[in-house]
Amino acid sequence: METKDKKHFIVEKAEELFANQGFSGTSVREIAKAADVNVAMISYYFGSKEKLLMEIFRYRADYLQTKIGNLLNNSSLSWWDKLDIHIDHYVEKIKDNQHLHRIIMREVDMNSCSKVSEFFLEHKKAHFKIFSQYIREGQEAGVFNKEVDLLALYTSLAGISKYILFNQDFVRTIIKEQTGNTLTEEDLIQLAKKYLKNFFRKYLEIN
Amino acid sequence: METKDKKHFIVEKAEELFANQGFSGTSVREIAKAADVNVAMISYYFGSKEKLLMEIFRYRADYLQTKIGNLLNNSSLSWWDKLDIHIDHYVEKIKDNQHLHRIIMREVDMNSCSKVSEFFLEHKKAHFKIFSQYIREGQEAGVFNKEVDLLALYTSLAGISKYILFNQDFVRTIIKEQTGNTLTEEDLIQLAKKYLKNFFRKYLEIN
DNA sequence: AGAAGTTGATTAAACGCTTGTTTAATATTG
DNA sequence: CAATATTAAACAAGCGTTTAATCAACTTCT
Numbered sequence: 001m002e003t004k005d006k007k008h009f010i011v012e013k014a015e016e017l018f019a020n021q022g023f024s025g026t027s028v029r030e031i032a033k034a035a036d037v038n039v040a041m042i043s044y045y046f047g048s049k050e051k052l053l054m055e056i057f058r059y060r061a062d063y064l065q066t067k068i069g070n071l072l073n074n075s076s077l078s079w080w081d082k083l084d085i086h087i088d089h090y091v092e093k094i095k096d097n098q099h100l101h102r103i104i105m106r107e108v109d110m111n112s113c114s115k116v117s118e119f120f121l122e123h124k125k126a127h128f129k130i131f132s133q134y135i136r137e138g139q140e141a142g143v144f145n146k147e148v149d150l151l152a153l154y155t156s157l158a159g160i161s162k163y164i165l166f167n168q169d170f171v172r173t174i175i176k177e178q179t180g181n182t183l184t185e186e187d188l189i190q191l192a193k194k195y196l197k198n199f200f201r202k203y204l205e206i207n
Numbered sequence: 208m209e210t211k212d213k214k215h216f217i218v219e220k221a222e223e224l225f226a227n228q229g230f231s232g233t234s235v236r237e238i239a240k241a242a243d244v245n246v247a248m249i250s251y252y253f254g255s256k257e258k259l260l261m262e263i264f265r266y267r268a269d270y271l272q273t274k275i276g277n278l279l280n281n282s283s284l285s286w287w288d289k290l291d292i293h294i295d296h297y298v299e300k301i302k303d304n305q306h307l308h309r310i311i312m313r314e315v316d317m318n319s320c321s322k323v324s325e326f327f328l329e330h331k332k333a334h335f336k337i338f339s340q341y342i343r344e345g346q347e348a349g350v351f352n353k354e355v356d357l358l359a360l361y362t363s364l365a366g367i368s369k370y371i372l373f374n375q376d377f378v379r380t381i382i383k384e385q386t387g388n389t390l391t392e393e394d395l396i397q398l399a400k401k402y403l404k405n406f407f408r409k410y411l412e413i414n
Numbered sequence: 415a416g417a418a419g420t421t422g423a424t425t426a427a428a429c430g431c432t433t434g435t436t437t438a439a440t441a442t443t444g
Numbered sequence: 445c446a447a448t449a450t451t452a453a454a455c456a457a458g459c460g461t462t463t464a465a466t467c468a469a470c471t472t473c474t
Contacts, residue, residue, distance in 0.1 A: 049460065121376055156366070159369060169328055170335075235434060256433095
């Protein structure tokens, strides 16, 4: 394997371990074993354990770019269809980057006083900006209800989708009791999307 | 100080440290220093670091009892007022037990495969049961809209309140940019309550 | 073309330090 | 005097990181 691929492999294994066991709860020896490399390679490649964590963030930087705007602007779809796409996109992205989100929740959101925290705060702000700009344009186009709190919308979007994705066991159990069906992760994704689309319709529709 | 009070003091200090730095990220020496006791006392009192974590859960067991039902049943208030009380109660309880919730999020929700996870899953189920029973009674009384997904309501209640409370920096920043005001934690609690009450009205009102 | 040299990758071992826990001695209490 | 509480010190194990030696691949020189 090429050394660049090997580095990426270590990053991915570390990401998974950090997500499930936490940064402090995972030893470099554990990471080395999972990636099937010598312990020293982690210091050799990344400098330190902490810098490996930073490398994870850098590795996922493209995801954090949140360039949804382009997709939506050039389309001839209706405002409502675009909103659905936005929601689908949002939930899907959280699903695809669950490990990263878990790490952010554990190591960044929880002790919010480092430079990393500031970086992710900026990212959240940027995403909120894109989101609220889209809603406002829909409002000015006369499609979306103008009497709606953008932050209320956004916290619901983030809160609901994160809750369903990070409490999968709970949601699954309830659905199992209600219907007898055991939902797959994909089913849960669809459920989150359904709930959110319903939610946005209720809030943005003009009666 | 009495030995029982001292034990409680250690438990509270440990709770705070575990909440902010994680279980693995906090050493027993750190806890001992925070509680101003000798390191050996923690093993002497609790047996081990892990058992101290369990003691935290036992210590907060009364909170986790979630006996909201009593308060609501015997009241002569309207269904809507009772719902507001329920929401107030829910948000307030999360605020008062933020440390515990952080620990549960970090150490329980994240790696869901231990006996502790099962315990908290049962607790969530019990709370959902109380919640949905209340809503259903309101539906049968003809006050609440019958065409509403109980799980959608619940995940929103939990998701929104947790998001606001555990992303305080973000919410504060947005509000600061929008209004110029820097919100206190109490303000954020009120915001969460407002959002949730609005939400439940939108979903449960019969047009 | 083949030996010598250069570079980066990989290894096992060791480093010093911290970890959770235990021990054995001392202090405090009833 | 007995029982409990508290202490400093020691314990083995694990931690993140470094070292120095070896390996592999490629370049350069005759």
